[in-house]
Amino acid sequence: MTSGTRIPDSHPRAASLRVRERMKEAVEAGLVHPTGLIAHGRGEAFDYLLGERTPPEAKAAVAEAARRIRAARQPVLSLNGNTVALAAAACVEVQRAWPALRLEVNLFHRSEERVARLIAAVEAAGAPRGSVLGRHPDFRIPRLASDRARCAKAGIGASDVVLVPLEDGDRAQALKAMGKTVLTVDLNPLSRTALAADVTVVDELSRALPNIREEVLRLRGKPANCRRVIERFDNRKNRAAVLRAIDARLGALARKR
Ligand code: PTJ
Numbered sequence: 001m002t003s004g005t006r007i008p009d010s011h012p013r014a015a016s017l018r019v020r021e022r023m024k025e026a027v028e029a030g031l032v033h034p035t036g037l038i039a040h041g042r043g044e045a046f047d048y049l050l051g052e053r054t055p056p057e058a059k060a061a062v063a064e065a066a067r068r069i070r071a072a073r074q075p076v077l078s079l080n081g082n083t084v085a086l087a088a089a090a091c092v093e094v095q096r097a098w099p100a101l102r103l104e105v106n107l108f109h110r111s112e113e114r115v116a117r118l119i120a121a122v123e124a125a126g127a128p129r130g131s132v133l134g135r136h137p138d139f140r141i142p143r144l145a146s147d148r149a150r151c152a153k154a155g156i157g158a159s160d161v162v163l164v165p166l167e168d169g170d171r172a173q174a175l176k177a178m179g180k181t182v183l184t185v186d187l188n189p190l191s192r193t194a195l196a197a198d199v200t201v202v203d204e205l206s207r208a209l210p211n212i213r214e215e216v217l218r219l220r221g222k223p224a225n226c227r228r229v230i231e232r233f234d235n236r237k238n239r240a241a242v243l244r245a246i247d248a249r250l251g252a253l254a255r256k257r
Contacts, residue, residue, distance in 0.1 A: 016044065016052075019086070026085035030117050033109040036082045039166060046187035047204050049246045057241045058203035059211065064233040065163065065183045065199045066215030070222075072161035072181070075101045079134075080108065082166045083205060084118045088125035090209035095127065097216045103127060104155035105134030108168060110147035144174040163212075164193065165205050172196040185209070189239045189246075200235055202242045 007017045023040050026032040069075045075098070077091055084091070084105075095101045105118045112135075119132045137150035139157035148171045151157055162175055165185040169192025175182050176196055184197040185208045194200040201208050 023082075023085055026081070030114060031121055032081040032085045033107075033114075035109070036080075036085075039082055043166070043187040043204070046189075049250070050187070050202070050242075051249060052204070054203050054207050054211070055242055055245050057238050057245065058201050058208065060233070061199055061201040061235075061238055062203075062208060062211045063215050065201055066212055066219055068161050068181055068183055068199060069098055069101060069163070069212075069216055070219040072100070072159075074159045075161040075163070076155050076159040077101055077103050078106045078156060078162055078164045078167075079103060079118065079122065079132075080106065080166060081114070081118060084121050087206050087209050088122050090206060090213070092122065092126040094209055094213045094216065097213045097220075102155045102159075103132045104152055105132060106148055106151050106156060106171075107134075108146055108148050110150065141171065141174045141178065143177055144171055146170060149174070164197075165208075167193040169193045169196060189242045194239060198235060199233070200239055202239065 005021060007014050007021065011017060020040075023032060023037055027034055027037060077094060079091060091103060095103055103122060105115050105122070107114060107118075115134050119135060122132045123129055133152040133155040137152060139151050139153040141149040141151060141156070156162055156175075159180060161181040161183065163183040163185075164172060164175070167184055167186065172182050172184065172193040173196045176198075181199075182193075182197045183199045183201070184193050185201045185203060185205050186194045186197075187202060187204060188194060189200065189202045194202065201212075203211075
């Protein structure tokens with residue numbers, strides 16, 4: 001790994017620049033695919049529009065996502081390169097909060113070496129050795145041409161609820177076509193994944209995961225039947241509210257002298 005650029009604490013964008021450095025190092029370490037940097041930049045742009053904070057609508061979506069995980073028979077959190085580089089420890093924390101949740105590495109730009117490195121990174125972040133799925137794909141998601149179709153029968157294959165953060169749209173649609181419940185975290189409320197998902201948390205992944213964990217923990221002591229609340233959540237309305245909030249924010253900024 002090359003040595004990182006020193007970022008002064010006084011830099012107004014220090015936090016964001018440090019994440020960029022981390023992403024660059026994760027590319028050099030073979031964790032993130034180079035195109036993952038482009039995906040990250042797109043996320044940054046949308047986060048700028050949100051004001052780099054969690055919108056209230058994301059909190060409602062997080063509560064719904066946690067309820068879906070709570071009610072699931074076999075929930076899975078799907079991990080790609082960006083997700084691991086940005087938030088491996090937070091993913092492990094969500095899994096600890098809900099032990100039935102399986103972690104599975106599933107990649108668009110798949111190579112066996114990258115899968116092994118990502119699994120090792122998640123284990124280094126605290127996942128028990130051998131618990132992260134993805135190394136031996138024995139199932140294919142139907143109607144999906146990319147390598148992302150290759151997954152574990154015991155994980156995504158058998159799942160009823162899949163949390164797929166920072167996803168490209170094809171797999172979200174293919175998972176829906178299989179009858180699965182799709183949850184996502186995506187800063188872009190207009191992405192195909194955001195549109196296809198049952199629950200779209202429009203927020204930055206590192207901010208959203210601790211909120212999901214907290215909600216899941218809160219539900220641990222509650223009865224399993226959260227159905228009535230599930231039926232009340234409307235993902236389209238929630239996304240529309242985020243778009244209106246962005247619109248209002250940009251309008252207010254445009255009026256500012
Ligand atoms: O690791 P691989 O090989 O599986 O490849 C993964 C990437 C990310 C390259 C692949 O999934 C991809 O190209 O994704 P997309 O189609 O660019 O979609 C990524 C989505 O995540 C975009 O809508 C971004 O706005 C969003 N996004 C990026 N960074 C974040 C984010 N959402 C939440 N938090 C972020 N930090």
